[in-house]
Amino acid sequence: MRLQGLFFATSLQTLGASTSVDQGAAKACRLLKESLPELVYFPGAAQYVNDTAHWAISSQQNATCSVEPQSADDVSTIVKIIGRSDVRAPFAVRSGGHAYNLGQSSTPGVQVSLTQFTNISYDAEKETVKIGMGLTWAQVYEYLEPLGVMVAGGRINPVGVGGLSLGGGYSWKTNQYGLTIDTIVAHELVLPTGEQVHVTNSSYPDLFFALRGGLNNFGVVTEITYEAHPQTLVYGGLTTYATDNEAIALLNSAASKFSLKSTDPKAQMIVNYASVNGEFIAQTLIFYDGPTPPAGVYDEFLAIPSVSTNVRTSTFREFMASSEGALSADAFGVAQHAIPITKYTVPVLEEMIAQVTAFGQRLTEQNNGSSILVVVQPEPFYQPFTHSHGGAYPHSSDRELTPACPFIVYSANASDPLDVQQARHDYFVSELRNFTHLIQAKAVEEGVSRWDDILYPNYALVDTPLELVYGGNVPRLRRMAAKYDPERLMTLTGGFRFLD
Numbered sequence: 001m002r003l004q005g006l007f008f009a010t011s012l013q014t015l016g017a018s019t020s021v022d023q024g025a026a027k028a029c030r031l032l033k034e035s036l037p038e039l040v041y042f043p044g045a046a047q048y049v050n051d052t053a054h055w056a057i058s059s060q061q062n063a064t065c066s067v068e069p070q071s072a073d074d075v076s077t078i079v080k081i082i083g084r085s086d087v088r089a090p091f092a093v094r095s096g097g098h099a100y101n102l103g104q105s106s107t108p109g110v111q112v113s114l115t116q117f118t119n120i121s122y123d124a125e126k127e128t129v130k131i132g133m134g135l136t137w138a139q140v141y142e143y144l145e146p147l148g149v150m151v152a153g154g155r156i157n158p159v160g161v162g163g164l165s166l167g168g169g170y171s172w173k174t175n176q177y178g179l180t181i182d183t184i185v186a187h188e189l190v191l192p193t194g195e196q197v198h199v200t201n202s203s204y205p206d207l208f209f210a211l212r213g214g215l216n217n218f219g220v221v222t223e224i225t226y227e228a229h230p231q232t233l234v235y236g237g238l239t240t241y242a243t244d245n246e247a248i249a250l251l252n253s254a255a256s257k258f259s260l261k262s263t264d265p266k267a268q269m270i271v272n273y274a275s276v277n278g279e280f281i282a283q284t285l286i287f288y289d290g291p292t293p294p295a296g297v298y299d300e301f302l303a304i305p306s307v308s309t310n311v312r313t314s315t316f317r318e319f320m321a322s323s324e325g326a327l328s329a330d331a332f333g334v335a336q337h338a339i340p341i342t343k344y345t346v347p348v349l350e351e352m353i354a355q356v357t358a359f360g361q362r363l364t365e366q367n368n369g370s371s372i373l374v375v376v377q378p379e380p381f382y383q384p385f386t387h388s389h390g391g392a393y394p395h396s397s398d399r400e401l402t403p404a405c406p407f408i409v410y411s412a413n414a415s416d417p418l419d420v421q422q423a424r425h426d427y428f429v430s431e432l433r434n435f436t437h438l439i440q441a442k443a444v445e446e447g448v449s450r451w452d453d454i455l456y457p458n459y460a461l462v463d464t465p466l467e468l469v470y471g472g473n474v475p476r477l478r479r480m481a482a483k484y485d486p487e488r489l490m491t492l493t494g495g496f497r498f499l500d
């Protein structure tokens with residue numbers, strides 16, 4: 001595994017990670033094949049490989065079968081079969097397969113893949129875009145760029161539209177327009193009962209609230225309508241810095257100043273501190289939503305000695321391509337979590353580097369040369385929650401949090417026995433917990449984080465207590481799940497669950 005590019009885009013992995021065969025699943029697959037003979041696939045089929053593929057093999061399982069619905073009616077048929085009292089098969093819903101946790105969009109049972117929902121259309125009059133949940137953000141941006149508009153979507157190309165849009169969505173447009181969920185106008189939803197509903201703030205205000213962060217708890221979303229915004233040329237790119245003490249001190253100072261002082265909503269960035277097989281590297285990915293940033297916005301960053309950079313004026317899609325890194329096709333696992341931080345002070349950034357270095361070196365030594373990447377990415381935003389109208393993911397402007405992103409990538413072998421793979425993953429998750437804890441402790445000490453601050457659902461480890469992800473919304477979300485899912489269908493899938 002080569003681990004150079006750290007804002008890595010990569011092809012999906014194709015190997016599986018489970019053999020569990022369930023009676024319900026076998027029955028569901030048989031019934032599905034009878035009802036939707038053209039849309040159901042079994043191991044060995046090329047479609048099955050795509051339907052079960054995940055970005056990280058630690059999130060992947062071998063399903064009993066996969067199904068590719070082509071319409072909301074097909075989805076209704078599927079959920080009704082899966083939920084039959086004599087079936088009740090485990091299942092999972094997959095959009096782009098970038099979930100970080102096993103079971104969120106993978107299953108030993110029925111893999112529902114939304115890959116056929118690829119319709120996309122722009123309504124110039126309403127200035128909205130309706131997007132199918134089988135698309136990636138790269139495909140969305142490819143369609144929109146010639147129209148001169150964009151939506152507030154993902155910051156890395158191959159991520160799926162579905163998970164990002166249902167869990168929150170930190171975007172290159174967030175300072176200007178909010179999270180992706182703050183820019184959604186309507187959802188086409190198939191409820192766990194199979195009923196199809198058009199969800200807006202007026203048609204189903206409670207579901208409209210629940211779907212803004214509630215992920216896969218309220219059924220299967222087939223399409224979403226988003227606000228569109230005009231797109232000009234942009235400025236930005238990826239820079240890798242020198243790692244001598246002087247350069248790093250300049251970087252920390254510039255990044256901290258950006259976090260504490262920048263008030264230009266068009267100016268955004270991600271900082272990347274990483275240990276690649278024990279070697280420290282530092283990068284930034286900067287983005288300005290206009291052809292030229294005003295003087296001062298990035299000048300300090302540009303003055304830091306760098307190893308390489310592709311910062312320039314370009315189209316939005318060209319900018320997106322500039323962050324595509326090299327992660328080779330070999331299998332890897334990922335342990336990923338979130339650190340809620342308001343602002344990034346220099347001592348917090350220094351602590352991040354100290355822990356990245358310490359964990360990176362120790363884990364590399366302990367793993368006999370197999371590839372290890374230890375990363376934390378500060379994500380400074382300027383008032384990201386100003387555009388919030390609430391939602392399941394609490395993101396009130398009373399407490400403007402950013403989700404610093406800590407993760408460990410490790411080489412994995414899909415041919416290893418499952419228990420070996422699981423033990424290796426658990427080991428890295430346990431290391432990640434300590435890594436995360438030490439950094440948050442420093443942020444708490446600095447007054448820029450609290451232990452009860454909300455964790456971003458799309459980053460957090462799936463065993464995070466619900467209250468730390470959904471806060472005071474948990475009782476309401478539990479009541480709603482009970483109302484819309486009387487047969488508790490969604491307890492047959494993984495992820496954060498509002499029903500037991």
Ligand SMILES: Cc1cc2nc3c(=O)[nH]c(=O)nc-3n(C[C@H](O)[C@H](O)[C@H](O)COP(=O)(O)OP(=O)(O)OC[C@H]3O[C@@H](n4cnc5c(N)ncnc54)[C@H](O)[C@@H]3O)c2cc1C
Nearest residue numbers: 095096097098099104105155160162163164169170216221
């Ligand atoms: C390389 C990379 C870059 C990332 N960049 C960003 C970023 O810039 N901003 C950000 O906010 N997050 C980012 N993330 C995190 C990302 O938001 C989550 O990983 C997200 O869940 C991925 O969505 P997906 O559709 O690809 O994943 P999937 O694994 O397909 O789905 C994730 C979850 O959503 C559920 N789901 C998906 N679609 C539907 C649907 N239509 N109906 C019901 N449930 C559904 C799935 O069941 C699953 O629980 C990034 C992740 C990676 C790996």
Ligand SMILES: *[C@@H]1O[C@H](CO)[C@@H](O)[C@H](O)[C@H]1NC(C)=O
Nearest residue numbers: 016017018019043044062418
């Ligand atoms: C998953 O299926 C693939 C073939 O489709 C196979 O190579 C692999 O061994 C399976 N994994 C497990 C854990 O059963």
Ligand SMILES: *[C@@H]1O[C@H](CO)[C@@H](O)[C@H](O)[C@H]1NC(C)=O
Nearest residue numbers: 045046047048049050051115
């Ligand atoms: C599987 O996915 C790849 C990559 O997206 C695509 O080129 C291929 O056509 C897909 N195969 C099938 C059978 O859908």
Ligand SMILES: *[C@@H]1O[C@H](CO)[C@@H](O)[C@H](O)[C@H]1NC(C)=O
Nearest residue numbers: 070071072116117118119132
């Ligand atoms: C996509 O659009 C076509 C043409 O309007 C329509 O026939 C089809 O049903 C749509 N597909 C989905 C999955 O919505």
Ligand SMILES: *[C@@H]1O[C@H](CO)[C@@H](O)[C@H](O)[C@H]1NC(C)=O
Nearest residue numbers: 363365366367368369370424
């Ligand atoms: C690394 O090698 C040592 C000595 O050969 C061995 O004891 C240890 O288990 C190995 N560690 C891993 C993680 O493979």
Ligand SMILES: *[C@@H]1O[C@H](CO)[C@@H](O)[C@H](O)[C@H]1NC(C)=O
Nearest residue numbers: 182201202205208388389390
């Ligand atoms: C939905 O409507 C309510 C009441 O009219 C309003 O307070 C809220 O801001 C609206 N939410 C969104 C997302 O527009």
Ligand SMILES: *[C@@H]1O[C@H](CO)[C@@H](O)[C@H](O)[C@H]1NC(C)=O
Nearest residue numbers: 330331412413414415416417
């Ligand atoms: C994965 O494991 C298999 C069987 O244990 C072994 O043959 C193969 O070489 C391993 N692959 C890698 C990339 O280590």
Ligand SMILES: *[C@@H]1O[C@H](CO)[C@@H](O)[C@H](O)[C@H]1NC(C)=O
Nearest residue numbers: 427430431432433434435437
């Ligand atoms: C992780 O932290 C726990 C408690 O804070 C400690 O007991 C444990 O030894 C630490 N593990 C590692 C690998 O550092």
